[in-house]
Amino acid sequence: MRMIPEAIDLVVVHLLEHNFLNETRFAKSYVRGKFRVKKWGRKRLELELKKREISKFNIKEAFKEIPDTDYLNTFHVLAEKKAANIKEPNVYKKRKKLADYLLYRGWESPLVYGKVHELIQ
Template identity: 65%
Template sequence: MQTKKTYTLQEATKKMEHYCAYQERCHQEVRQKLETMYMIPEAIDVIIVHLLEHNFLNEERFAKTFVSGKFKIKKWGRSRLSYELKKKDVSKVNINQALATIQEEEYIEVFNDLAEKRLHSIKEKDKFKKRKKLIDYLLYRGWESYLVYEKATELIK
């Protein structure tokens, strides 16, 4: 028989301070973590307020960090970034502020590099199938459809 570990309010608060200090977190992640620690809803609210007051939890900072990381490392487009942040219950204002941090020139440059790299890795001989594979890949990554179709037409003639 296994007993579940219980935490006092102070222990849980300290644990969540470390959790938030290690990496930027959104409110939803913190709430889920506290629920897995079997904290009651009142205690969860008290801890979240504490984290907000002491700047351990900041949704605007989280959104900017998330966008920056996923754009630079995974090369996601604005649509995918926006979708993923919405899934994490980040407010529309914070999503828009975070997306605004991406420079337009850098955005287009990353898109062009990604499209050309992917095109060279597609082994398909049929140009229509090759075009579809490129388009599907770029759309899945969250790039705007007008950019994707324009680039596919330009690269595959």
């Protein structure tokens, strides 16, 4: 904004004092939003927060926003919906497509591979 350094410092201090710049609040809001809207798993969420240089403490605090039951229910619904939409006659290719989709969205490997073998026989 082409401001002098003293003005920048004053603005940043004001924003911090009035809780407009708050890393914890951002992390919690980010995790809640991306989980509910985009159905991202913890791995993807952690990666995206690390890209934004959010501290490990704040990442752990943000993950407390997602109850384990909601996390697992969302995973199961997402996996079943995607498995039903994959039109592939080859069982191995179908498993790979489902696994790749879930892993890309950041779900943990043991969850993904267990669900893939459960859904696609």
